[in-house]
Amino acid sequence: MTVTSAGMPATGTAPSATGSAPAMPVSFQRRVIRTGLLGAVIALYLCMVGIVPIFNARPLVQGVISLGQAALFLSLFATGFVATRRVAESSSRLIADGAIAGGLSGVALSALVLVGSMVDVRAFMPNASPVLYGILTFNLGTVGFWIPMALGAVLGGLAGAVGLASPRLRRSLFVGLISLFALGLFAGLIRTPMLALPVDELARLLFASDGLTLIGAVVVLVLSVGLHHLQRTRRLDRQFAALPPSQRRRIQIPLIALAAVFVLVLPQGLGSFFAQVIAIVALYVMMGLGLNITLGLAGLLDLGFVAFFAVGAYTVGLLTSTAEFGIAQWPFWAAVPVAVIVAMVFGAFLGLPILSIRGDYLAIATMGFGEIIRILAGSDLMKPLLGGPRGIINIPKPIEVPPDSLLAGPNQIYYIALIGAALIAFVAWRLRASRLGRAWIAIREDEDVAEAIGINLIQTKILAYMLGAAFAGLGGAVFAALVGSIFASSIQLMVSINVASLIIVGGMGSIPGVIVGAIFLIGLPELFREFSEYRFLFYGIALIAMMQLRPEGLLPSRIVRREFQHGGGDEPPESSTSPLAL
Amino acid sequence: MNPTPILEVDDIHVYYGNIHALKGVSLTINKGEIVTLIGANGAGKTTTLNAISGLVPSREGQVRLRGETISGVASHLIVGRGIVQVPEGRRMFARLTVEENLRMGGYTLTRAADVQAGIDRAFEMFPRLKERRTQVAGTLSGGEQQMLAIGRALMAGPEVLLLDEPSMGLAPVLVDFVFDTISRLHAEGTTILLVEQNARMALQIADRGYVIETGMIVLSDLAANLRENDTVRKAYLGIV
Structure with missing residues (x-):
């Protein structure tokens, strides 16, 4: 099975079959490795400049995943995705390539944990601390040095597998992930006014004091992916532009009024x-x-x-x-x-x-x-x-x-x-x-x-x-x-x-x-x-x-x-x- | 018919720093005439036009429009007095549409009705521009851009139109078209000062001509006579 078939609608992120990969497997392999190494550099950078440890303090989904971990996972996943993008290959090959690229990035992190356990590099890299290693190994310490490697391979393979999905499903998945991130980040901003309104129970169910609750995360993911995937019609803005001016105005005026009300009440109940x-x-x-x-x-x-x-x-x-x-x-x-x-x-x-x-x-x-x-x-x-x-x-x-x-x-x-x-x-x-x-x-x-x-x-x-x-x-x-x-x-x-x-x-x-x-x-x-x-x-x-x-x-x-x-x-x-x- | 001079350039001197670019240029243009100014690169043709429209200051001499001195008047006011220049190389507002370009040309008009009338007139003159009304000027062909440049200049309702190398960089068939357009403008009563390197074409449609060399007018005569003049034939028409 190939990723791109002629029958697919040409949406924005649809991979084009222009990749030279099938004809030249050697350069293709090299591409995977190159992307994997690039991913390794990015993952190491995220750890070394302290983004991972500092962002670890802020939960994305309460008790499940922190922002720091999410950033790391995202970099591994992205490595796998970029390595397998724009190539038409067999499904097993795609997953394998993704896993190789993601795994390579993971190896760099594993190496960091191993080296760090033997030599104290904190003198010149203050962020290479046991705290960071704890995050990378899920608090197993040196024993768990294999975890980043395995995680990279799994996430990279998963990213390769995403390439198998139809472009639409893929878009839906991305929309879901983006929604999850956005709502997780702005949980506090949404929760505070909700608590002041009669929907406070719902707010407590979906949002923790920082980040989403597990239930909230599932709800957001399912809702956003589902809604996006089920939406069969053309994009709303195009539909809107196609309407005659009188009808357009009929939609516009209430929308503007709604926006005006929103802007006016916005600061109320948000806290100083x-x-x-x-x-x-x-x-x-x-x-x-x-x-x-x-x-x-x-x-x-x-x-x-x-x-x-x-x-x-x-x-x-x-x-x-x-x-x-x-x-x-x-x-x-x-x-x-x-x-x-x-x-x-x-x-x-x-x-x-x-x-x-x-x-x-x-x-x-x-x-x-x-x-x-x-x-x-x-x-x-x-x-x-x-x-x-x-x-x-x-x-x-x-x-x-x-x-x-x-x-x-x-x-x-x-x-x-x-x-x-x-x-x-x-x-x-x-x-x-x-x-x-x-x-x-x-x-x-x-x-x-x-x-x-x-x-x-x-x-x-x-x-x-x-x-x-x-x-x-x-x-x-x-x-x-x-x-x-x-x-x-x-x-x-x-x-x-x-x-x-x-x-x-x-x-x-x-x-x-x-x-x-x-x-x-x-x-x-x-x-x-x-x-x-x-x-x-x-x-x-x-x-x-x-x-x-x-x-x-x-x-x-x-x-x-x-x-x-x-x-x-x-x-x-x-x-x-x-x-x-x- | 007794010709009435509409634009008189009287012994103007222009300096760029220490460079003496125009060393006493004098020309007279009568109402309804096409007068051409021919000369080699760097002879001072564009500088003469710029001095007339006030884009560069002249240190000595006078430019008179209908007998009134306009040297020293700010260039944006000269447009309102009835002299409009079509700059060399067409110079569209490349990111604006054809219609917006025309509207810009009518900047000095204060009444919206005048602007609209000008746009209608331009579209009537160049139906091609009407087809391209909402197209961005930068994507027009060279010939269409020249039409737009002329149309834009006409928006201000000039009595004297200064055309700077309108045939430059155009395919031969378009050169013919541009010169036809100039003849049409002439027939409608616009007075034109035409600067050209294509001396052959220019002398064919012009009533009179001036030859400029290194900042000085060296020859002036009826266009028909210039076409027969030995010096002009050798230097500018390439006929030995």
């Missing part, structure tokens, strides 16, 4: 930690939308975004603080417009000297501006005004409410950031359709032609910087109120990089993209605070994966999608009629 996290996400959405105007519409890569954020934050700090450096003790709401205007003035100031700078040089120049502001804020020169490293403290909350109110603590910041984001999204949306928006797009696409068709480059660019700065300033103002203080150390280059990255990950020029990007790049890392050491490792992996798999971003705008797809028309059916469409 989660509320703080989503407030920060909303804050970044706000700034992302702002930079989206400068970068996404006008194409000006501004890496000094944090400067305007700082200007906004310090302005609010100075105007509202009741402590040492406060100068006016205004209410938050009076200080915000001033902060926005001051940020805009700074935006124009920054914009003027760099008008004729393009591309990479612009990124460097703006980054320098961000650094100047950061260093100035912490300097002795500005110390009498801004407090230097001690910063400005006692910035009051925008609305003074009793601590048990719906608007207490970070909740009100969430709502304020939400209103801010909605406002910015609206402005961005209106601007994009406006004459100014078209001028920005023209500049982004070709500055020289833009000038030739009558666009005032100076005015248009300065306006882009000013508006981007206004939104960053608003972000900074809300940030100051959220944290209640502002220090020079809050002005990190990372803020600029985060904002730029979330636009790239989300999809440049797209408003939903910014929201998705903020959830992925800001929200997720906040939820995994205990793994914060690895934040940048995952950040890097995520960015590389994005560039490889989906360079246009998760939810790209129309124009960006076109660029990456070299698309013909807007609608796929139309492009098929034009011979020039690629």
Whole structure:
């Protein structure tokens, strides 16, 4: 039996029969071994940098499997899967190849346990500890050194066997595994609000305090695999797009209403930690939308975004603080417009000297501006005004409410950031359709032609910087109120990089993209605070994966999608009629 | 018929740093004429156009449109005054659709109805573009891109159209098409300044011509006379 037969539907992950393997068994074998060795390197890396031991503290399924073990298993399974992917082979051969590749990775781990039991390598590899060996051998110690090997072979063989399943079943299995991981990771986030509602019994049944319960895991797996596999119809989004506009609207309006209600009640009952996290996400959405105007519409890569954020934050700090450096003790709401205007003035100031700078040089120049502001804020020169490293403290909350109110603590910041984001999204949306928006797009696409068709480059660019700065300033103002203080150390280059990255990950020029990007790049890392050491490792992996798999971003705008797809028309059916469409 | 000059270029000098690119270029274009500017690579043809449309500053001399001085006026304002340049190499907004490109060309128009009328006119002139309305400009063929470039420039309703090497890089059949288009524009009353390396074609459709060499006008005459001129025949038409 071969894996790919002509009758199978060509779905995304369906293996193509293009593998040269059947004709050249020698190179095929070499491929298996090469993949196995690569898997070994990855598995060793996971152990050595401490991901396995640290993630072991967090259960995925309570009492059954920890996140660290899951990561290890996943790497072994993936090795087997990659080794047998895209090859048409007999079933026994597939399983054997998977087992060889997975087993090879396991051998490396077994060797680690054996070597570790004889020589203490902790001096230069602090993570190669008995704790790690315990995880690898299920607490059998050196006696159980064969376990990783066997486990690798079994998991790799299993992965090879998955290759035998029909592409659809395989997809269903992957959806099941992904659901299991996602729900296991976010168990706490889902459980907390459920406990507050009448479904608390169900919550206790499915979710443990951390991770899923065994019953929950089985339910999730069965439900997700079953639902995905039984769903025989076309993809929902295609079906939706095929509907006439009036019907589409009939579905859209309740969905939007539902989403609005969800967004409004989201922070309630989540507890202050989660509320703080989503407030920060909303804050970044706000700034992302702002930079989206400068970068996404006008194409000006501004890496000094944090400067305007700082200007906004310090302005609010100075105007509202009741402590040492406060100068006016205004209410938050009076200080915000001033902060926005001051940020805009700074935006124009920054914009003027760099008008004729393009591309990479612009990124460097703006980054320098961000650094100047950061260093100035912490300097002795500005110390009498801004407090230097001690910063400005006692910035009051925008609305003074009793601590048990719906608007207490970070909740009100969430709502304020939400209103801010909605406002910015609206402005961005209106601007994009406006004459100014078209001028920005023209500049982004070709500055020289833009000038030739009558666009005032100076005015248009300065306006882009000013508006981007206004939104960053608003972000900074809300940030100051959220944290209640502002220090020079809050002005990190990372803020600029985060904002730029979330636009790239989300999809440049797209408003939903910014929201998705903020959830992925800001929200997720906040939820995994205990793994914060690895934040940048995952950040890097995520960015590389994005560039490889989906360079246009998760939810790209129309124009960006076109660029990456070299698309013909807007609608796929139309492009098929034009011979020039690629 | 007494010709009325619509565009006068009077002794302009352009410098790129220390390089003296235009050393006193003067031209006159009358209303409704096609005037061609021919010359070798680097002679200053594109620079002359850029100086007229304000994309490069001229240090000395004057450009006058309908008798009004426009040198020193910002380039984006010159478009509104009625001079539009079709840049060399077509220069589409490659990621935008055909229709969006046209819409961009009408940037200086303030009324939506004018923009729509311009788009309709462009589609009428180039039915091919209408078929490709939602297609991304970067995927058009070279000939279609040139149509779009001209269509985009016409959106602003120019009195004088500056065409920079419209036949560059096109197949012979498309070169013929582009020159037909220019003749059509001429017949509709647009004044055209045409910069070309394809001197043979340019001199066939033009009323008058100028020859530029190393930043100076060396010859100017009726196109018919230039076609017979020995120097022009040798240097630009390849006829010995």
